[in-house]
Amino acid sequence: MYRYGITKGNLLMANRCDICGKGPVTGHRISHAHNLNKRRWMPNLQRVNAIVDGKKKKLRVCTRCLRSGKVVKAPPGRGIVPAETESA
Secondary structure, X not given: OEOOEEEEOOEEEXXXXXXXXXXXXXXXXXXXXXXXEEEEEXXXXXXXXXXXXXXXXXXXXXXXXXXXXXXXXXXXXXXXXXXXXXXX
């Protein structure tokens, strides 16, 4: 992981959740002497195989979306989605 995102080839990908759009937040690192340095808090993104429109797709999803059930994880396999999982 690089400082301001993850690289894929020569492309710098945005550090955003594909579901809710959560991204980096800026602020200050404050020392004991109250010196301020700029810093960024990154979202905890996980690469997940999810079911989107009945097909398996890789998404970058924050852990809050995973815990709240906003993402239906795909079963392990080659992209064949069982019928009972599509309607859920």
